[in-house]
Each structure stands twice: as C-alpha cells, then as structure tokens.
Amino acid sequence: MSIAARFRVDYAGFALDVDLDLPGSGVTALFGRSGCGKTTLLRCMAGLERGTGKLVVNGETWQDTSIFVPTHRRPLGYVFQDARLFAHLDVARNLDYGMRRSAGAVPKVDTAAHNSSKRAGIVELLGLGPLLDRLPQRLSGGEQQRVAIARALLTAPRLLLMDEPLASLDHARKQEFLPWLERLRDELDIPLIYVSHAPDEVARLADHIVVMEAGRVVAQGPLAETLARVDLPIRLGEDAGAVFAATVAERDAEWHLARVEFPGGELWVRDNGTPVGREVRVRILARDVSIANSRHEDVSILNLLPATVLAHAAEDHPSQVLVQLRVGETLLLGRLTRRSAQRLDLAPGREVWVQIKAVALVG
Amino acid sequence: MSIAARFRVDYAGFALDVDLDLPGSGVTALFGRSGCGKTTLLRCMAGLERGTGKLVVNGETWQDTSIFVPTHRRPLGYVFQDARLFAHLDVARNLDYGMRRSAGAVPKVDTAAHNSSKRAGIVELLGLGPLLDRLPQRLSGGEQQRVAIARALLTAPRLLLMDEPLASLDHARKQEFLPWLERLRDELDIPLIYVSHAPDEVARLADHIVVMEAGRVVAQGPLAETLARVDLPIRLGEDAGAVFAATVAERDAEWHLARVEFPGGELWVRDNGTPVGREVRVRILARDVSIANSRHEDVSILNLLPATVLAHAAEDHPSQVLVQLRVGETLLLGRLTRRSAQRLDLAPGREVWVQIKAVALVG
Amino acid sequence: MLSPADLAAIWLTLKLAGVTTVLLLLIGTPVAWWLARTPSWWKGPVGAVVALPIVLPPTVLGFYLLLLMGPEGVVGRLTTAAGIGLLPFSFAGLVVASVIYSMPFVVQPLQNAFEAIGDGPLEAAATLRASPLDAFFSVAVPLARPGFLTATILGFAHTVGEFGIVLMIGGNIPDKTRVVSVQIYDHVEAMEYGQAHWLAGAMVAFSFVVLLALYWLNPTGRRRT
C-alpha cells in the first residue's frame, strides 16, 4: 500500500521535479514556502496538469508513459486552494454534484440512504444547514471554504487532496473539524495529502511529512522521526517538538486526566475519552519542556521524567538552544536559553529531570 | 483621534448591526466565527456596501444620513479576503495602479522618488521581485495574496482594512511580515482594522479587540485588559495569555538576552535589538506559566517571579483551570491542571512563585 | 389589418426562426466550445470562416448558395443523390441558408461566454467525477447562460429580419417560403403601405415582447466577486 509519484512540470521560471514514495494510507503533509510547487504537485496527482511522470496509487496506475487516467475517472477528492464552488448551483446542489456522480463507487449497501445520512453528518459537522439554499456568491469566505470541503468529502474518494483547506476557518470551527478529520483518517484508511502552513495542524494530523523547496523535495519521512531531528530544515519555530506513540494505562475520573505509558516512562494527559489499552499519539512541543537538575514536587507541572541529554542545536535566535533528550527509548526536544543550558551544565550524557508543561494527544 | 462606526445592513437571513468606537490609531482586531459579519463590516467602512449608518474617521465624516463619500475618495487601503488582482495587468502594474492614483495624497516631498523607494522596500519585503512581470493567473495562492497586500499598502492609506491578509502565507513569510507590519503600525500612526482567525497574529499586532457574533459586537476593549479577563468569550484556547507594556533596562551581549522591567517585576527575554530605555510589548501565554510554592534555582526556566493568586476560571477541558495572578501591578494568566491547583492549594490570596517558560516581545 | 396571407407569412416566419434558432444553437454550441477551448492552430482560420458569410451581401450569398445547392451544384448533387431532393425553394433550403447566414451571431457570443468561464469550474467538475461531456452540460452551459441568451436573441431576430437570402433561396412561394420579411418587402414594393405598416408594426411589437421576456428571464448577471 503506497503511492509512487514522479512528476516533471515546466513553467517559465519554475520547474517541478519530484519523485516521491508516500504511504498508502494516513495523512501526508506537504510543507513548504509559498510558490514552492505544492499546488502544482497536487494538480499533477489529480491529472489536472499534464506533466510527464508516473503515478501509482495503492496498486492502480493513474499515469505512466502510455497511461493517463483522466481526472474524472480518478476516485479522488480535491479541495482547491480557492473554493471553486459552482456559481449557478445553490449549496445543496453543489454538495450533491459530486455525490450523485460517485454513487456507483460505493459498495452495494443502500447507497441512497447511506449517502443521505453521510451528507447530513457532514452538513451538521461543517455547520452548513442554514446555508443549503444559498447561492455561493452570497456566502462568506469561510462558508465557501466549508462547502468546498464538504463537497469533496462526499465523493467517496480513495485519495484526498486538500490544499490549505482550513486557511480561513475560525479557531472554534477548526477545533471541531480536526478531530473529525482524524477519525476520518483512522476509519477510512485512505491516503490524504494535505497542504498546510499551520504547524499545529500538520503536527496533529500528519503521519508523514514532505518538505518542498523551489519545486523539489528537500526532506521527507515519518512525522515522529522527522520532527525530532534537530537539524530539520522545516522552520517550525514555536511548533518544533516530538511526536510518539503511547498506550492509555489508566483514567482518573476525578481530575479528568489519563495516564499513558510509552517505552521508558509515563505521562499524565487530559482525558479525551480514549479507553484504557488503546494506542494514542502524543505530541510534546520543545517550548513546553523545561529541564531541572533535581526533582521538584511543589510545582504545578504535572509531568516530571528522568532523561539523558543527547545533543544540542542552535536555534534561530542566538539566545536559544534546542536540546535533544532521551527518556527511556523515546526522543524529546526541549528549548531553553543558552544561558540556562550553560548554568545547568547540560553537556551530552548528563542525567536531568524534564518538566513537561503540556502534553497533547494528537490522534 | 478615533473612529466612530455605526452600520445596519440587511441580507436575507443575516443582519449586521454594529455601533463601534475604535481608537484612531493602532491595530484593531476583528474577531469572530465564520459568517459573523466581519467582511460585511469592512465593506461598509470602505463604502462598498451601502447600508445605513455613520462613519467618522479621525474627524472626517465619510458617511452619515446625508453624506456618502464614495469609495475612491476614501483614503483607505483594503486587502480583500480574495486577492482580487487585476487579471489584465502584470504584478508590477497591479502594484502601480493604486500607487499612481494616490500620489497626490502624499505631502510635498519628492513623491516619485519617495514612492519608488517605498515600492522597492515592499517588493523586497514580500519577495515579489521575481514576479513583477507575471500575470496574476500565473501566481500561486500565496503569491497572489502577497501582491494584494503590497498593492493596498502602496496607496498611502489613512485607514487600512485587512481581511485575513495572512491566511495562506507560510510560516517563514509571516515571521518576516509581522514585525514589518508592527513597525508600520508604530511609524505611520494610522488605524488598521485587521480580520484574523489566528490568535497569535491578533495577540501580536492588536491594541484593541472587537469580538463579533451573528452580526453584532459582543465584546470589545483594549488588548491587555480584554486578554487578561478570565471570562473572556474569545475562545483563544492555546493562545490565551496576557499582554502588557515593559521597558528595556539592560541588554546582555553574551547571551543575547534583554532584561525588561514592568510595574512589579522584571523579565529576561530574547534580545531583539530594542535599545535600552525603549518601551516594548510583552506577551506571556497562559500555557507558558507554571506555578511553584517555592523558588527553585536549578531549573532551565529563566524567569521566576513572586505573585499572588487572584482568581480561578474553568477551562474548556474539565482537567484544566485558568489562574489569574498579580505580579506587582500586572496581571498574568496561568493554565494548569485542576489536580495541580488542588495539590498546591492555590486559593485566592495565596503567595506563589510563577515560572515563565517563554516571554515574547510582540512589538 | 392583417390578411390571411400575412398571417400565413407570420406563421411561416415563426417556424423558420424557431427551427433556425434551434439548429443554430445545436450547431453553434459545439463550434463555439471548440473555438473557446482549443489550443489548436486552426482556431483562427475556423473562427474567421464562421464569421465570413456575413461580409457578403445576403442576396449575393443567396446567389452562391443557389448555385451550390442547385441541380448542378456540389451540394445539390449530394442532396439529390441522398434522396432529399434539391434544397432551394423549399423550407429546408431556407433553414440551411438562414443557419449559414446567422451562424456568427450565435457562435461569437457563445465563444465569449465559454471563454469567460475559465478552467476553474471545469476542473472542479472533473474532480467531482463529471466526464467532459457531463461537465459541459452541467457546468459550462448553465454558466454560459448570458451568452446563450444573446445568441438566441441575435440569431432569432436576425433570422426574422433577414430577407435577401430568403428571397433568393426561397423564391417567395406562398405558404412555403414567403416569410414576413419578404411579405413586408412585397407590400412596400407594391406601395401597399397601409398593409406594410400593419405588418411591420405587428412584427416589431411581437419581437419587442419576445425580447423583453428574454431580458426578464435573464438574471441580473452581477456577481460580488
């Protein structure tokens, strides 16, 4: 199960030249500066750009030297960077447009009933209920974007391409939508290629990261590894951090906290309802990690873990350093001032206590 | 110096009804869910929507019962939510379009020379150099947005309206652009009304916040006060925090740190080159604040301050509480788990030590 | 007042203009679509050829069509061989001539309307599983509605008003090829001004109503973006 994509496109002044092997399920984040070719790559995958190349999605060849499956025969969902709603159709008909045309693609369950309940769910999730009979030109920017997302999701795609889908969504709406997208990712088992400039979205959703620069891929790999590299060319800034897997071991009903175990330690996190025994994804941002030479109990910080200093790396600002730490078998990143690092004498090999101010369960 | 705005607009199914008094300089952030009327309000201020109402900008009446200054006579800059570049003009001519037409507005300095150096600066800042002879349809989404920003900035406006200008800008570009916008705000002394869903942008730029819901204003006020309220209806989530003014007192060349003083204490922050004696704005996120019952010196956290607990408020997640603290005369917010709050016995009035993991100078 | 001959002519005119307009749209739409979207070198020449008939005076074009469709003309031999018989002096011949002559008035507005749509909506339709043909009917045609309106107005009105070519190809045969325009022409030539005024007035009034209805069917066409 994988996606093999190789494309070459030439514009005046810009060339896309990529050769990628992506996982066939889960979320791949496409990351890179404005104008680096993210949209162009998605267009190639959708068959909208007729560059030379090859594309095999989970065993099906969509493009090769002699093959070119036209866009409308590729079972994909595409959320464009601009909403591209049909100006002559109201919201309901925009949603139905793709849904009706992909009805045959769904296995032989009662498709009509299945579709309409699926549609109702998405309409509810994205708050489109009151807008169904509006024409697109009477929608606000964010409303248009939500309709575009819903429209793409309703086509029962086997590959989802999303080009900054949440760019103009408000905070609250994002907080509702992201968990839903996480469930979608886990349940549907289809690959999702996701362009985003928001590191929190990426860290939260992605299993795999592709970093592009000027039409080329400069880094790619699984999220955890890639994020824990101190030499990472992604300038995540405030959002640098580590992501790793853990298992829910205990849930505390009084304090609404859960204890999760990972190779080498355990953490208290907000209880999000995950049952005991289930695997979860844990993200710890470098900015939330502080280091002490001894264990302090009278602090509001809940999680204290023994760790070993592995390496240092300079940060953007000369006052800061990024420290790579090992807790059991798990790698963490911590950010502190160079002065503190010096004062605490954090040479590689030194045993310390890490204080973790916040832990996020991201999946 | 102030802006008085009162508008009523009626659409089928939506009504805007606002009555605002905004500061006549600095940044006002417009905040609210998708579809709450932010764009409609900006359009009213620009004279694009002919609702009934009144608008007085720094003493000049732009709209009243019998007055309606047409859009092209209002000295404003408008960055639309969609870029709206002129499809028949290349980037350079898009930039010149407004610049040439507002040349007369600039005082009698050598306008041509002044303009061209100003243009060169903005082109450089937004990385538009290589794009100058491109037509808009050959630009990526982020490139279009940058051109639109530059085009609006080049009109020498006396009121800037920006509708999610940075929505599809990448992280690095934002980090370059925001400080520039801060400088613009401080130097030009013109009011800027700024729609954004990104709390970090708002916290960083805004002096004043307006929160809208369903066409009405539900909260407004100066940034510091509004952000430090624990009952704030803005769901800033991870970005809740306090903002206050401080003065640079010392700069440490070895560690690239600066010491800033504020009523009631002092903090070490990253040195960003601000000279000693200058006033700066400091933001401390609630998530970066932890609390201890005693002072610990062997921790990587640089800033330790004595404080008094003022109040608690529940957070979104039942495991969390938001604690309001007073350090000297300044209010801070800290977020911790309820369990920690209980363990440390953080009743109002209690004296504690706050550990501040990160301090941002935001302007 | 209107004589029975006038009424017959009116009926025939409506039939001719109706059939012609439908055919114009049926033929003109794919041509306009091709012209709007092809990157081919042939776009220019084909576009020019479509527009050419109108630079010739109608009777002259009619004369050449008559030669072409007559018993010794290429088209005439083909239609005879095909068992259709000769086209001139028949309703079918009028239709053919009118279609040729009014084609640019249909193709040009449609081509503009199709070009104005751009690739965006069609690409979106393709990602939503619409085949090119499907997308054409479900997206391009509805979005090109103002173009269709203009094409219909110009094609219909021009066919109603044209008479030079109709006279030449049709031969002014009562009930068969004598349309209103020819009938009015005849009235004027025969100095039957009263009848000419009546008929012209009726036609102008009728057309005014039709055009007005078309205008009011047209959505305002303004968009916020």
Add this chain to the structure above:
Amino acid sequence: MLSPADLAAIWLTLKLAGVTTVLLLLIGTPVAWWLARTPSWWKGPVGAVVALPIVLPPTVLGFYLLLLMGPEGVVGRLTTAAGIGLLPFSFAGLVVASVIYSMPFVVQPLQNAFEAIGDGPLEAAATLRASPLDAFFSVAVPLARPGFLTATILGFAHTVGEFGIVLMIGGNIPDKTRVVSVQIYDHVEAMEYGQAHWLAGAMVAFSFVVLLALYWLNPTGRRRT
C-alpha cells in the same frame, strides 16, 4: 479583374465600415455598460429596443428611415434646421443607417462582457482610488476585451455585408454611396458573373485576413481559475 469602379467601391466600403464600427463602439459601449450595471426597471425595455431594428427587413427599415430622414420626416427637419441638410443619399446618411442597424451586434456582446467582469475588480479599483470613469477605462474595458473583439468583428462584418439598407438610403451613387456589397449585387443582377466572382472573392479574402488578424490578436482567453 477589379475595375476602377470596384476599387472605388472597396475604398468606400472600408471607409463606411471603419467609421461605422468606431461610432458603434463609441455609442454602444456606454449603452452596454449601462445595461450591464443598472438595476433599473428600464433595462429590459431599453435592451429590447436596441435589438429591435434587426427584426425588420433591411430595405423596409431603409424605407422607414427614408421617411424619417426625408424633408418631411422628423429627423429630416431637424438636420435641415441644423444646417446639415438631408441625410439620404449622403455618406453621413449611410453611416447613420448602418449604425442603427448594426447596433445590437455591438451592444449585446459588450453587455455580456461587462456583466462577466462582476463587481470584484471594480470594487478593488475603487479602493485603489480609481473613480468610476477611471475604473471603467483602466479595468472594465481591458477586461472586456473579448467582448470588444466580438463586437468589432460582428459590427464591421455586418456593415460590410449589409446592402439592403445601404441601397435604400444611399441611392447607389458612385464614389459616394456605392459600396462593395451594392456593387457585387449589381454585378450579379446584371449577370456579370465574372466580375461578381472577382469582387466577392476579393472581399471574402480580405475579410478573412482581417478576421484572422483579429483572432490572432485575441489572447487565448483561458484562465486557470
């Protein structure tokens, strides 16, 4: 081959078509702009009136114009009073008649093109200090370029090809009102087929070149969004 009379006719035709097209654009553009943007109730009636002339057969329209512009007609009295003299049988008369008759072919495509622009670019122009007039010239007109191209093609070609009205108003005066279309018509009627073929051929070839050039001047018109 082409006789001196033919050449004179060609020259006159180009002059007529050129002047007419320029006038059509000058008059048609504001009319189309108004029609495209007005929310007024009058939009429908005015639009219909502009399109009306073409439903009348050209010679009949010519006859009515002759009445109107003659010494006893309203327009005729006005022009006489204004010291211009009478319009029929003059180049000016031909221009007036052609402008009236070809107006819908210019107004309709322009109206469509203006409507297709939408409010977006014009609002942007207004926020960039462009007055409505300025925005019209610097934004609306360039963006409506395909519409102008179509309007020019249809207006020019139709004026070149039209002869009924020209014949009626012009009186077929050599060097003054005998344009090519009339000249070809005369050749055909006089059974001077050789000359008719030559002249028609020259006209078609010339028009083909002009149309081709116009087509190639037109940008492809396709947009990614």
Add this chain to the structure above:
Amino acid sequence: GRITIAAAADLKFALEEILAEFRSANPGDVIETTYGSSGKFHTQIRQGAPFDMFFSADIEYPRLLAREGLAASAVQRYAVGRIVLWSISRDARRMTLADLADPAIRKIAIANPKHAPYGRRAEEALRAAGVWKQVESRLVVGENIAQAAQYVQTGNADAGLIALSLALNQELASKGSHVVIPETLHQPLEQGFIITRRAAGNPLAQRFGDFMGSPVARSILVRWGFSLSQEAAR
C-alpha cells in the same frame, strides 16, 4: 389545376385584375403569384425554381431561358412598357426631360440601369433628350422601379423616371403627376412570358397563357399603362 406564376413587379396591378377575371371564369383553378425582379426569377428558374410561368419585364430573360431549353412554350410578347417622368413637388404634366437640366431639381430617381429594364430605358431616354451629362451627378438609383418611386414619394428626390404602370397606381397617382416619355426616346420595353419546362403539358398554364391574349386581359393591360404592339395583339 394549380400553377405558380413568377411575374415582374411592374405587372402586379394589371395581373391581379386579369387573375380576378380568370378566376371568376375558372373557379376550380388555383393560381399563385410571386412578384419580383425579372433577373432574379431568371436565375432561380435556371436553378429549378417551381415556377410554371414567368412574366418578365424584359423579354430577353425568357428568351435566354428558351435558348437553354427551359421553356415549354414559345416566348410570347404580352405588352410593351412605358416610362414616365413623375414628380410630387412639381407639376410633371407640363415638364419634359429637358427640364431636368434645371439644377433646382436636386435629385432624380431612376431604377438601376445596369439590371433593371426600366432603368436602362430611363438612361436611354435621358441620353436621347441630351440631358444625361447635366443630370448624371444628381441621379439616385433604386434597386428597382418601386424603390425609385419611393425616393420621390418620400420627398428625397424631386423627380423620377418610373413605369407608367406604377404611376397609375392609386397610391402614387393621388400624390403626384406624371408625363409619359415619348417612345421614340428609347428602345421598346418589350415584356414577354413563357411556360416553363416543369409546366410542360400543364393545361392550366396553357389556358392562362391563352387568356393573356384575350380582349379582357388586353384591355386591363392597356388600362394599367402597357401598350400593345402588333405582335402582342395578334
């Protein structure tokens, strides 16, 4: 029986009366008529137009058709047309062609001499009267004789040379006056008809052709301003 007749426009008023007579005598027959330019009919008949009889304002056209084998009868001359000087603004009854030299007559309307038979005769008459040079620049040319008449009728031309048959029409006669141009000033306007090949053996066509020579038809023709030469009278 049923036939369609294509007839020159100048014949319209006379032919309608003749047809009325014929119909009252033969109520079972249907005769349809189409009026227009003789040259156009000639072209159309060559291309197979469904006309059973062709009455031409210029006998040359039927002759051409006969020569090409498209006629089922001999070419029959049924009348000779006359041209008149017609005016509204002046009393034409007291005018001659020489008066047209007066520059106060700003526009003079004729039919196109190139292809309209009446126009050709008008030119001949103007030349014969020696005023061609003086009037040439003031001529306005109609596509046919009816258009020439309209130029005068609408006041845009001060005088015109048109068919007598037209000048006798109620519409024009009530408005202006005319003077007949002497036959000596131009070639005769011989008018002739044929039965076309498609009507060969059509008895109705034959009968109507014969009726054209009847005294009733001839008197109608004369009343409408056609003269009858020997041959036609035969």
